[in-house]
Amino acid sequence: MKNLQEEKEMLQEESSIFNARLQRRSFLQYAGAGAAGIALIAAGCKKDRNMDPPVTGGVTLDFKDDFGVLNYAYALEQLEAAFYIQVAATPYANISAAELAYFKDIQFHEIAHREFFKNALGAAAIGGLEVDFSKINFADRTSVLGTAKAFEDLGVSAYNGAGSLLKSTVYLTLAGKIVSVEARHAAYIRELISPNSFSNVEVVDMVNGLDKSRNPMEVLNIAAGFVKTKINVINLNA
Amino acid sequence: MNIVDILEEIEKVDGEVYERFSPRRTAMKQFFNIGKKVSLAAVPLALGSMFNKAYGQSTLPASVKAVLQFALTLEHFEAAFYTQALKASGGADFPSTAQGISDKTAIGIISGHETSHVNFLKGVIGADAVTARASYDWTASGAFPNPFATGNYGIFLAVAQALEDTGVRAYKGQAPALVGQGGVLTAALNIHSVEARHAAKIRYMRAQNGFAIKPWITGGNDSGVPNAAAVYAGEEITTQATISIVGINGTAVNAAAASESFDEPLTTQQVLDIVKLFGIS
Incomplete structure (x- = not known):
């Protein structure tokens, strides 16, 4: 005892x-x-x-080199693009002209990111992900904005957390070019939900004024609720 | 708090980081116990000085230190700008409307972040951290009217936008110098995205105050201020790493969206050329 x-x-x-x-x-x-x-x-x-259970199907993010990090970003951009394509195609009830115009903008930004990674990775690119948006009510503004906020904040924290995994300064700069656009989206969506929540305590620590970083496993666990395709991760922290 | 993440990141490149902080884990624990007792306001200094003690000024690589000093120079400037804006006398001429009151709250939030960034960087750099200037030329040597003069609220927002967009571009430009630096890079990225949130908010505020502008940068200088051209130089590009973004893979991405979807970095010299007009060297 x-x-x-x-x-x-x-x-x-x-x-x-x-x-x-x-x-x-x-x-x-x-x-x-x-x-x-x-x-x-x-x-x-x-x-x-x-x-580990044997890897069957799905896509594999191999973090042994920078391509793994780029594929990780590619996976997230696929998810975001699919979401905004749906938002723009079936806008929520009584959407304002201004909000619809900005959602179309964001849609094209995410498509641009997705296609950029696809081309930059070439033969090393993972396949297309099958998404699961069954939890989202696209007819409802609150549901769409809440999901958009979650995706954008997740994207910002994912890029912030992945920066230190990159070895190439070229890729680090490219990731930096994209993450600030995601942060702009996040701030805008947050303002639509609640004025002056653009960088509130949910995302920015008030003592040091730093945004959040998340590691790939944290991010993929959150994203998994919206992705049908199994995402395998190998050689992280290799 | 992100400190644990930061330490873990540092450990990836410097396995001995915990030993640097203290050869005894009990001392590390003590730090966190002390952190619970001291006032919240004292924590940024404590955190920064912990970094500083861990690496010591001689062991913080000179190139990394230079980046941090450069960042601190900009943060001093931004912090001073918003401190001035919030002054009851001689501050920004916020409209006495619901919009103006909400705007002032937003500026207060942004001001708080910039002051936090100053304290954080000062702590990381240590005793020889650069100091704020006693005064700045808020007209940028006459490039803009005084943003704090009565009736110049629109100018104030335009200058704030230019400063935030410059901040985003400046941090982005410094990131390559921090590659492989673990926690220091992560901290810089965490500031970078906060500056982008600020930039989007200020742009959105301008739109709410009647100026046609988006939260993201469309084409080049979309600020409506011709003298801010240097702040937006190169933002208009639509090719990334030799890949053309317009109509990429048969999509309907047009030139405006292609420029908006990627923010561009500024070099150290480009940033210095912008801020020297405000009296910074």
Whole structure:
């Protein structure tokens, strides 16, 4: 009984990220003496991989190089473009001329991003994603604006989080050219929902004035609710 | 708070980051415990100085430091602009309408962010962070009428738009110098997108005040201010990485949409040429 209590305390202790890291570091220090250590780590990785369910169908984002990051962006742009194409094709009830015009603008921006990535990636591009918008009521302004806000804020945080994964300054600049346009969309949509919410505490931390970053797994977990195609991720943090 | 993300990002390029911060994890814990106790306002300085202590001024790469000093120079300028705008006397001439009152709230929000950026960057850079100028030439050496004069609210919004769009372009232009810098790059990107949110909001405010403009940049200088041409130089391009965006793959993307869908960077020199008119060197 006492042992159980001790174990529980140890587990709680381990849940702190700093301790977790240190534990890993200590492990590496113990195991890290030359090739034996490397083999041990490799064995660990291999075991993990075998435990993953076999990859069947869907698309695979391979983060071993910058193409993986670009394909990740391509996947998100496919999702956004499909959404706005639907919004522009079946506008919600009583949409104003100004709102319809801007939604058409945004539609073409996202199409431009999607097609740009497709061409830039060429043969390395993933296939087309099948989307699932069954949760969205396109006839209802609140549903459309809420989804648009979620997609735009997600896109901003995704690009912000992916920047440090890129090794090429050319691709980093291209991602930068797109993310600020996504942030402009986000601010506009937010203003339609609630005046002066363009950069509120949901997205910008008020102490340091920094926007959010999300890592690819966080982003894809959120996006998964709108995508039928299975998106596999490999070699992230490789 | 994003600090944990930032630390994790740094760890990707610098596995010893936690050791740099403190050789003992208990000290790291102490920092966070202290953070809970001290006032919220003290945190940005604490966070910045944590970065600074971790890397020390001699180990923060000179090229990275130069980028941060450049960013701080711009943030000082933006912060001072909005501080002036919100002054009861000598501030922007906000209309006493519902729109004007809402606009003033927005400027207050933006002002708060710019001041936060100043404090954040000062903390990261450390003791030799560049200081704000005692005064700025708000007319940009006569390029614009005084944005804070009575009846010049429209000018104020136009200058604010130019400053925000310049900020977006400036950060974008610096990103390549931070490639591989982990947390510092991420922090810069997190500021960059906030500036873009501001730019879109100011543009939307202008539209609400009767000036025809979109939240995104259409073509080149869409500000309606001919003297702001340098702020928008190159924004009109419709080719990205040799790929033509107009009508791409048979789509109906026209030239306006092609220019709007990508924001363009400015070089350090281009930005300096713009802001020197305001008295910044």
